Amino acid sequence: MIAQAIRLTARKSRELLGFRLSYRTQRYLFIYLVLAFPLLYFLGTRLLPILYAFNVSVREWDLLSQEKPYVGFANFTALFEDEVFRKSIVNTLIYVLVGVPGQLAVGLAVALLLHNVRRFRGLFRTIYFIPYVTSAVAVSWVFRWILMRNGWLNETLLGLGLEPQLFLQSPRQAIYLVILTIIWQSIGFQMLVFLTGLEGVPRMYYDAAAIDGAGPWRRFRHVTLPLLNPVIVFSVVIGAISYLQTFGQVLSMTNGEPLNSTRTIVLHVYALAFQRFQMGSAAAATVILFVMILALTLLQFKLVRRKVEY
């Protein structure tokens, strides 16, 4: 089949170009052609809309109207003058700064524990992974009910003689509870990434360190962590990007309330675009988010990569 296809491409290219290509060139040509299709799809559905968003961000476009007058940077200045948007930027950074380390710490802890057991490992791995493949909306609603004013958790607190808490109604607690929900949901993914990383650490390094008299903590600190570094870099980058785009859980759990204390940039973009129909401002906010993601990713590559030590 493939050989036939390669011959066909070769014939076509000969007709088109007027000269013969070597078999190797033909083969590469075929492979690149095949690879080009998904690339084109990516260009059409990802890259072009991104470029288009840049274009829209400097226009005033009410989604329903046909005209899109150019307004320069007016959308950006209006956004930065809006205290709700500024608050959503601060919130988004809290999601990243608390969520990413939290998710990594919990994921690593679970992975280390699982790495050290043999029996029921598969069972535990499956159980930890289930939340990751559960719908975010369903998870959010379950947590919402647990954290309800007269929900299960407050009843437990009262039963223990403690004060009931506001939880999701509190502008000070809500954001951390949403983060906790997201962490809980992503433990499975994070655990799997770390488990794969741990399998790649050769046993003999630990043995050598043990012979040199290193205890468990020093073995972890000086063998496990440095060798896991590529996995950590990967997790931090992927985690930061996903926390920067926090949306579903917030929409289902608090809708950005109370007092905008859980509102994220993406939730704000959603409100601007599909509740207020201000596509220009919404696009401007996505451009700001894009710049933030780009800057953070570059910074992380610089900071975390430097630490690689062999």
Place this chain on the structure above:
Amino acid sequence: MNQSIRQGKKLSLILAAFLLVLTACGGGSNKGSDASASPSPSSSAAASPQASAKEEASPSASAEKVTIEYWQYEFPAKVDLINELIQEFQTLHPNITVKQTNFPYDQYSQKVATLVPAGKGPDIINLYYGWLPQYVASGYLQPLPEDAFPPAQIESDYYPLVSAAKLDGAYYAIPTAVRTLALFYNKDLFAKAQIAQPPATWEELVESAKKLTEKDAKGQFVIEGFAWEPGSQLHHWFRDGLLPQAGGQDLSEDRRKVLWDDSPAGLEAFRYLLDFAITHKTGINGFYNDDSNAFKTGHAAINVDGSFRLGSFKKDAPDLNYGIAPLPAYKSQSAPASFWANAIPKNVQGAKLEAAKEFLKFLTSKEVQEKWVEKVGELPAQKAVGSQDKYAGDEKLGPFIKQLDYSKAHFFIDENQERALIVNAANEVLLNNVPVEQAFKDLVAKTQKIYDDYWAKQDKK
């Protein structure tokens, strides 16, 4: 080495050429789809001279077949009734075919907003009245044709709240049915607290709420005397109920200025609303998730809710023993009202416009309004229909209908934002101990800003 570089160059050249060809194809097919997406306006434009010519010749008989599209959100009772009505309408007008399209409620405006620019628009669209300013501002709707819907007739036949659909002196939409808010009260809990009558005044509401509230040994709510959820219906209650009842005014005549703090009435109304949670402690937000859920499950004795809730209570809580009473009065009576109304997009012209007019006339006829009450449970929009004894005398519908004469529908620039501002103001007082006066002042200023931004844009046009 050298050879492979040369080969690489050759390869990249070929690839570049290939990409060019493909993108060119893509561009071409795009143009094709654009052309195919636009026939609705172009074909109707092509059809319009024909249609108007025919009308001139014989005004009554338009032999041409027309298909029009009707959009509304997915609410089973409404969807079924519209399907039934379409059948009826098509037998009356054999040349007109009506197609119904539905979208889920919480994605409705999203879907409409994304499909309309793509050229897939309806010929009649059902919109929440609070969205009309946005739709009109973006130039998407045309005023209702005055020959079919004379404004004077709308104003004499319909309940006054329908004037919320009048923008820049023209009606842009007309409802089949409307809704008002009233007091829902749990008769069993009232009997238990030995209260004979539902509260009729502000004071009575506070007294009843206090008597009905039940707390456990740890001070936690078991039963709320009065459900308190500002984000549900209470923000409407404040604007169109409490505020006018206390003698205040919502907006200036030209709808440019928020007048809540023009007299002490605004602060009095706002404080009255907050006191249920802060001073009287007869209810709190988030109890059993929200007010209607708390009431439905018998954990709230009184709630302010809409006529649209009757249907879902009938289905979800058939055993709930509850009654309906008009909202308690203060210096005067006033009740919040709202409605979904049908509008015609600007690009609907010619034969399609004529067909849309016919269908809209049919949808707002007295017979259909009666069917709407019976099948959907919403209130009739026309006085002549609503005042009939079978509705006005109904135990559940009656109190809602009686309020229609003095009900008000706030002119929303942006319902989501305006609601959020009231919820936030309440939270500032409740959670951050901000003085009520301060929170109210901020609320008025921030609401005014939404109006200023809107009108600045309007004036530019």
